[in-house]
Amino acid sequence: MSETRTVDLGGRAVTYTLTRKAVKRINLRVKPGGEIAVSIPRRLSAAAADQFLMAKADWLLRALERQTHILEQVSSPWRDGKTVLLLGRPLRLAVEAGSPAVWTEGNRLHVAVPDPEDEAQVRRALAKAWDNWCRDTFSESMERQLPPLLALGAEKPVLTLRTMTSRWGSCSWVRGRITLNRLLLAAPPEVVDYVVLHELCHLLRHDHSPAFYALVERWMPDWRRRRAALKTLRGAECP
Ligand SMILES: [Zn+2]
Numbered sequence: 001m002s003e004t005r006t007v008d009l010g011g012r013a014v015t016y017t018l019t020r021k022a023v024k025r026i027n028l029r030v031k032p033g034g035e036i037a038v039s040i041p042r043r044l045s046a047a048a049a050d051q052f053l054m055a056k057a058d059w060l061l062r063a064l065e066r067q068t069h070i071l072e073q074v075s076s077p078w079r080d081g082k083t084v085l086l087l088g089r090p091l092r093l094a095v096e097a098g099s100p101a102v103w104t105e106g107n108r109l110h111v112a113v114p115d116p117e118d119e120a121q122v123r124r125a126l127a128k129a130w131d132n133w134c135r136d137t138f139s140e141s142m143e144r145q146l147p148p149l150l151a152l153g154a155e156k157p158v159l160t161l162r163t164m165t166s167r168w169g170s171c172s173w174v175r176g177r178i179t180l181n182r183l184l185l186a187a188p189p190e191v192v193d194y195v196v197l198h199e200l201c202h203l204l205r206h207d208h209s210p211a212f213y214a215l216v217e218r219w220m221p222d223w224r225r226r227r228a229a230l231k232t233l234r235g236a237e238c239p
Helices: 046-055 057-075 119-145 147-151 182-186 189-201 210-219 223-233
Strands: 002-009 012-021 027-030 036-041 083-086 089-097 101-105 108-113 158-162 169-172 177-181
Touching (some): 012 046, 012 057, 083 182, 101 119, 119 158, 119 177, 177 182
Parallel strands (some): 012 036, 089 108, 158 177
Antiparallel strands (some): 083 089
C-alpha cells in the first residue's frame, strides 16, 4: 500500500510516494520526470522516511533539479526563459528582436527573430541552428572514432539527422548510412560518443550479440555507464 507524503527540505515542500515493503533498508528513487518513490521496511514509521529524505536533502534537491530541467522542457513553449539542454548543459533561452540569429553565451541560448512573440519563428530559427550543431558535433565524433573501424574493414558512412521518438540512432550497413536522433544533442558529449560508436560498430556487426558489445568495449570500456546516462534524457525535446 502506498501513501503520498510531503516533507520540507530546506524550505522547499517536496512530495513523495511512500510504500511499505518486505525490504531490509530504506530505498529512495528519483524517477525520470522528478517523481520520488521511497520504500521502507514494514516496521518503520513514516516519520523515519521523512527523516531519511531530510538527511539526503542536498543530493535529492540536486537530482530533482536535473529532472526538473527535463520536465520544464517538455511542458513549456519555445519562449524566453525556457530551459534547453544542449550537450548536457541546461541553457536558458533568451529571445530578442532582430534579424534571425542564434548563439550561446555562458549559460544562455540567445535567439533573435523579427517577432519575439511568434513561437513558430523562434522554433524555426533554433531548429536551423540545432541542425548545424548536430552535424558539427556528430560528424566530429564520427571522424574521431572511425579510424580503427576503417582498419577493420568498415567504410566511411554517410550521416543523416532525424527527430525520432523511440531510438537514438540506427545504422543501415547496406546503404552505408548512419542516422542519428536530433534529440541526442541534448546529451553530454561522452554520451553522444557512445551512441556514435555504437552505430559505427554496426558497420562491422549487424546484431546486438556479445561479439558486437565486445567490439564497443574494445574502444570504450565504460560504455555501460554512458548508455545508462541516456535514460536521464527521456522527455528531453529539441526544436
Ligand atoms: Zn544497435
